[in-house]
Amino acid sequence: MTYTNGASNGTNGHAASPTPAATRLRKMLTEGNELLVLPGVYDGFTARIALEVGFDGLYMTGAGTCASKLGQPDLGFASLNDMREHAEMIANLDPSVPLIADADTGYGGPNMVARTVAQYHRSGVAGLHIEDQIQTKRCGHLGGKEVVDVDTFQQRISAAAATRKKLNSDIVIIARTDALQTDGFEEAIRRLKAAVTAGADVAFLEGINNEQEAREVCRALAPTPVLLNMVENGATPSWSVAQAKDMGFRIIIYPFAALAPAYEAIRSTYKRIKETGVTDIDPTFTPKKLFTIVGLKEATAVDVAAGGQLYGKV
Ligand SMILES: C[C@](O)(C(=O)O)[C@H](CC(=O)O)C(=O)O
Secondary structure, eight states, rough: OOOOOOOOOTTTTTBBOOOHHHHHHHHHHHOOOOEEEEEEESSSHHHHHHHHHOOOOOOOOHHHHHHIIOOOTTTTOOOOHHHHHHHHHTTTTTTOOOEEEEEESSSSHHHHHHHHHHHHHHHOEEEEEEEESSSOOOOOTTTOOOBOHHHHHHHHHHHHHHHHHHOOOOOOEEEEEEEEHOOOOOHHHHHHHHHHTTOSSEEETTTSHHHHHHHHHHHHHHSSOOEEEETSSSOOOOOOHHHHHHHTTSEEEEEETTHHHHHHHHHHHHHHHHHOOOOOOOOOHHHHHHHHTHHHHHHHHHHTTOOTTTTTOO
């Protein structure tokens, strides 16, 4: 299915505002029945690479944001400001491509959750996930997790949904439960259903262990779309897009898709410098190539349209 961004010329000669990314994401979920594939991105460079390849949307990983922006593990180090600022930069590189961004626990009680949703909305984020872990959260694929009670979780989602409504926003609210590890499958499903009752648009069962759980969560939550978190080498087996679709998922995210290859590639190059004294990087990777990947053409077009000639000789 192709979604246009809806931009057209208004009668006053100004271009009409394009459809917000949140509205586009919501439409993809409600009007289609395809599986939306969103690679994990953790900074502007990885986002640009994903945009170049072309996907239904992007996923801003909190683990990757903690690692790249703060140099810290996914243990609740990132604040709302860290996450919002990062998400805003990524969401606006190409606002026609929806960004789903991690919002951890929502960063506090109902008022903080409301603030988080409002700030993500104003930043151009199309969807966000809010979970039921305690504030000192950790990556969902680590042991020793703790969750808040179901009422507290429901309040987080209610505050998110009320904010979406108040702002007349289409931002997609994704309720994530981490209760599978702590309380088992039945309780996790109960929590996701409670979250949908409270206004969540999408359900996210963290740390799915096997195909039976995968199929069952999609069946139990239907018609609510369910998101699959494809963290390689974590609790969940590695499934392909085709398998995820067959199991009934509507969104698949790959938080480690950029992190793992970046680590390998960067580390081996750094080691080569240390051991041989040269980087030996691909000779076609010129400075101009890097800047082309991150928007040289667009920057040149803006300058030329303004009557400038700044980049003619780049
Ligand atoms: C999805 C996630 O929240 C993320 O930050 O990308 C993480 C990924 C990870 O750290 O393995 C999560 O699953 O908790």
